[in-house]
Amino acid sequence: MQQTEPSNTVRKEIKSQYFTLLGVLIIILIFYFLWRPLNPERTAYIPLNQQVQTTVLENVVVGNASIEIVEDSSVTDANEVVESSDQPEDEIVKDEIDQVIDQDDNTVQYTVSRGDTLYGIMMRYGVNRSDIYLLTDQYKQLANLRIGQQISWNTDAEHNLTSFTWIISSNNVRIYERSGDKFAERIETREGIWKPFNISGEIGSNFVVDAKNLGLTSSEIATITKALQWQFDFRRLQKGDKFSVLFSREMFDNKHENSQLLAVRIKNGSKDYYAILADDGLYYDMNGGSLSQSFLRYPLVKQARISSGFNPRRLNPVTKKVTPHNGVDFAVSRGTPVLSVGEGEVVIAKYSGSAGNFIAIRHGRQYTTKYMHLDKILVKPGQQVKKGDQIALSGNTGRSTGPHLHYELHIDGKPVNPLTANLPVSEGLTGKSKTTFLEQFKEIKPKLQFSSEKKPDTASDVVANNVTK
Ligand SMILES: [Zn+2]
Structure with missing residues (x-):
């Protein structure tokens, strides 16, 4: 049997299809090379x-x-x-209060709260994950963080953990410092004497300056402004507005290093604001409200x-x-x-x-x-x-x-x-914790009185004399 050759028309069809395909390919290539250098960003980034x-x-x-x-x-x-x-x-312009509150260096201070784990806390701040594992693997006791305890840590520019401090109590402070591929633990057991520290003052220029003049430290001022941050704007305090604070300070040879804010009252115009420390480590208003x-x-x-x-x-x-x-x-x-x-x-x-x-x-x-x-x-x-x-x-x-x-x-x-x-x-306090709180507040309230409100017979314990520098 003789093979039938493809007819001329079929050949032509195949040829024209081939050339059309080649043409399309060439056009695609031209577009690709022309378009690419003109749009470096579009090719460099994934939408x-x-x-x-x-x-x-x-x-x-x-x-x-x-x-x-x-x-x-x-x-x-x-x-x-x-x-x-x-x-x-x-950038957001920083004012005087920001400078007191913001942690500009690589130190983060943190108060442990409900549901926290050390891993969870440090991950939120972007600490190098393997460093967190290294520390918690080496010191299993770090799983025992309690609500209200203070921790702080330092990282380098690459977010590697360089040191970690855990304040279990004032005479039991654990410091973990990075050395090589380990963390070394140091325990500080110095014990000072905790003394109440009560002071009241009046706004003359602004809160930060006036409080510093009365002997409050930057961190104490920061604690006060944080506790009352949602109640009013500290920048709007007026000349003549009053404040009264109650701290507990740990004294070492007449010097203090640690302190805890127990209560603060600020009178802004005719309005009175209170922040009182409860047993859960948080501050509440005078009725135990949030x-x-x-x-x-x-x-x-x-x-x-x-x-x-x-x-x-x-x-x-x-x-x-x-x-x-x-x-x-x-x-x-x-x-x-x-x-x-x-x-x-x-x-x-x-x-x-x-x-x-x-x-x-x-x-x-x-x-x-x-x-x-x-x-x-x-x-x-x-x-x-x-x-x-x-x-x-x-x-x-x-x-x-x-x-x-x-x-x-x-x-x-x-x-x-x-x-x-x-x-x-x-969330405000409820139940038993509220009852306890209200009883504690009854004792604290008189200590937050301004001198103008005091009866003559209590004038002897005028608080401003207690300033310890
Ligand atoms: Zn983004």
Whole structure:
């Protein structure tokens, strides 16, 4: 049988199909090479709304919903930078009270509260995970932290733990210092004598200056302003306003190093404010009510996917430098309502460099929140906002390559993981602890009287004479 050759028309068809395909390929290649160098950012960064392979780190329960905290696996890819930058050009201007409260160096002081674990606390502040393991593995007793105890630690620029201090009681302080691949423990058992220290004064210029003039230390002033931060703005205290404080100070040879604020009363105009220490280590008003404002866990109406988690030790794969991610990125589409997580004052609301449209809110004295890459800002600097108020619409402004909301929470001037941070709760005392508290307050109240309120027969214990420097 003779083979039939393909007809001419079939040959032509095959040829033209071949050339069409080749043409398309050439056009694609030309586009690829022309487009690439013109858009370095678009090829260098992965848009945040793109699906990336992620590993679930932990689940955080938020109300009755649950958020997955995921680590962006693309960060480890040497050629890609996931997020460009979240550095606003504008900084929050610090006042005198911030300077007293904020921990500017790498020391973090922390009071242990309900549900805390050492690992959990230090992870929120971005301490190197393997250092936490190293310390807690070596000293198992660190699992016995108690509510109300003070701890503090130091880290180096790379967030490696260099030292850790645990104040079990005034005469039992444990200090752990890093040396090589171990931590060495030192126990301080010095015991001073605890003496009550009572002082009252009047506002002459401002609270920080007046309190310092009466012998209060910076850390004592910080404790007072923190205890009453939600009640009023310390900057608005007027000349002639009065304050009265009761401390317990530990004395060593007539000098004091440690102190505990037992109670404070501040009279602002005709209004009286009290903060009294309860047995749980927290401060309450004179009726055992809460002095705190509660916060939303995240600044959105609905939960959203987290495209990039909090990671102060994030290594930039290109520069090999630590470029911290001080917040959380929520993958939300442009125009999503952004809420203020708590009551506060807007301090910055403007376009600010790589952060794009940027809002910073101050809540009380210890907390600030930051919202970046916004599409539309709906508030003005100086404006007072409440928890849940809509402050902006999310967007893709600044150095951002996909619509998302970058959200930060800072406590005492330090960024913390907003999804796991201890947020203030507004719960008052109840039951037996309330009864005990009210009885304790009955004894304390007379000590907080201002001299003008005292009866002549008690004038002998005028408190201002007790100043010990
Ligand atoms: Zn971010």
